[in-house]
């Protein structure tokens with residue numbers, strides 16, 4: 001049988017058995033509406049309350065500061081639009097970065113059309129945002145700073161505490177998209193001066209379609225979904241009961257295992273990175289060498305097209321992703337790879353391998369065994385490679 005290796009955990013993870021086991025009764029047995037006053041409803045409410053406590057504990061927040069959403073995208077939209085609309089009288093300026101997820105970038109672009117002004121901070125060649133630059137971008141109209149905790153493509157971890165401190169000192173709200181960070185690296189909303197934080201369950205072995213927004217007590221923001229009185233009048237709609245239960249269990253497990261699991265992943269990641277850099281020519285590692293997510297490896301291979309690399313890996317049973325045009329369904333190469341300064345043609349030859357707790361050392365061996373041959377074969381088919389052999393190197 002064909003070996004199958006899943007190395008696309010930044011896209012999504014499987015749902016852990018313990019998580020699924022906790023969720024299942026909430027479809028058929030404990031199915032009450034958490035807003036109902038009867039026993040069925042009260043049981044459901046209890047489960048939502050427990051999930052809220054578990055989520056709060058994982059972030060060092062209070063349960064009243066956790067609001068469940070349909071995922072990371074909704075949490076990002078709510079944080080940014082909610083703060084923008086509620087603080088218009090204070091100002092119309094938002095600071096973010098050029099490497100955010102589209103859930104943040106497209107929300108900011110929408111707000112620009114509505115009359116807000118947005119500064120998109122550049123990053124260095126590792127994808128790092130500089131707190132000094134954040135400080136310089138602040139004007140007396142700035143109402144919100146939104147900087148992602150860790151980048152989903154290249155894995156770079158941003159100086160969140162420092163940026164949060166700058167925002168706090170100036171009385172500006174600070175939001176962080178922590179979708180790739182929560183459950184993988186330590187996150188503490190108090191210690192890191194965070195006012196709003198987005199998370200998503202399917203990135204840490206929970207179910208898809210459920211997430212949360214942490215809103216620090218006292219933060220002024222408008223509701224995003226209007227309707228009933230759920231989530232203390234701030235997020236309408238009957239709760240995704242089983243999903244919320246799953247999120248609560250998944251975040252508790254992820255944080256309890258964080259140290260051990262991140263150590264294990266980082267060791268596998270480092271072996272993968274050095275293996276690739278040592279056996280393949282004209283390749284570079286994207287993202288920061290040390291300030292990076294434990295499971296993330298991202299490479300650019302010169303003279304190769306990301307799409308064909310993915311297809312060849314898929315034929316060998318390896319699931320990966322790239323920042324290339326074809327996979328994202330748009331015509332532009334990844335905005336993140338362009339922002340770190342990669343030329344267009346190099347950005348096209350990128351490959352993201354993201355590890356998770358179902359990966360083993362044998363999986364790493366397998367990738368290191370098949371990848372060099374695939375790269376070699378694709379390069380032999382590339383006219384660019386033939387022309388440039390021994391010539392100028394970009395990477």
Ligand SMILES: Cc1ncc(COP(=O)(O)O)c(C=O)c1O
Pocket residue numbers: 010011070071072073074076101103148150151152177179180200201209210211
């Ligand atoms: C950094 C980041 N933000 C936001 C999202 C969106 O989260 P969701 O898939 O839960 O809507 C993702 C997931 O791809 C992400 O990686």
Ligand code: FES
Pocket residue numbers: 305306307324325326327348349
């Ligand atoms: S990677 Fe397919 S068009 Fe660039």
